[in-house]
Amino acid sequence: MTINAHLDHLALGSPDPEALAKFYAKALRNEAQLTEAGWMVTGPERKLLICEGYAKELKHFAYGMSESSLASLRAKLQSQGVKIEPTTSPYLVGDAFMLTDPDGNRSLYGVSEKANFGDGPYRARLQHTALATTEVDALIHFYRDIIGFSVSDNVLDDEGNMRACFLRSDEEHHALAVFQAPRCWFDHHCYEAGDWNLIRDWADHLSTLDIELKWGPGRHGPGNNLFFMIHDPDGNWVEISAELEVMNGRPVGEWQHTPKTLNYWGQAFLRS
Numbered sequence: 001m002t003i004n005a006h007l008d009h010l011a012l013g014s015p016d017p018e019a020l021a022k023f024y025a026k027a028l029r030n031e032a033q034l035t036e037a038g039w040m041v042t043g044p045e046r047k048l049l050i051c052e053g054y055a056k057e058l059k060h061f062a063y064g065m066s067e068s069s070l071a072s073l074r075a076k077l078q079s080q081g082v083k084i085e086p087t088t089s090p091y092l093v094g095d096a097f098m099l100t101d102p103d104g105n106r107s108l109y110g111v112s113e114k115a116n117f118g119d120g121p122y123r124a125r126l127q128h129t130a131l132a133t134t135e136v137d138a139l140i141h142f143y144r145d146i147i148g149f150s151v152s153d154n155v156l157d158d159e160g161n162m163r164a165c166f167l168r169s170d171e172e173h174h175a176l177a178v179f180q181a182p183r184c185w186f187d188h189h190c191y192e193a194g195d196w197n198l199i200r201d202w203a204d205h206l207s208t209l210d211i212e213l214k215w216g217p218g219r220h221g222p223g224n225n226l227f228f229m230i231h232d233p234d235g236n237w238v239e240i241s242a243e244l245e246v247m248n249g250r251p252v253g254e255w256q257h258t259p260k261t262l263n264y265w266g267q268a269f270l271r272s
């Protein structure tokens, strides 16, 4: 059972919100518009809010779902005595609320519809986000046991310590990943293109803008997705992915904490 939700949008802080918004407009073929809430950067199935802040600041990440799923989630959290704070977002309708995890990361939950992939060129839906933490077990407890995400895959070291966990909020392999790391940071966010050929098209498009790939193309073990990553001007990792596993009831997977787990094809970035 999951919470029947999808990653709806992210809010990023930046010392130069306009430059960051314009980067995401150009690099990811979005529109950027300055509003009272901040820079709203939108494209097909892609929504970011960019506000004044520090570089690589994740102000919040937001999950959208149906009204009935939101009501069930709210009732479940209230029955557990979890502190939920009312909030608003220009992207969510209805009575959205916010939760704060043990690291202080804020996640929002509200009503929004999950978009279809469609068949347009350069399609890529905002799909998952990832957090690095010094307390991976505490974050897993929060998102899995309290909120109700489901675990698809765990990554364990030789001593059996949890090093990474991939959590889903619907049938897609992960909508959230958490990595054990020497300190806490916003690790990355990802757009799912669905089709391997679109990895090629996005890389070609980025090349015309002189934006180089910083990692990949490669293939992740958990999720089995093809990917590459770039940096935005603030140093945030941005991932384009394709063919992310869709879960069909298989049991939770267990992976070794080795470079090959994070990239079958070569170089990997181990957070710890």
Ligand SMILES: [Fe+2]
Binding pocket: 128, 130, 177, 188, 189, 190, 239
């Ligand atoms: Fe990712």
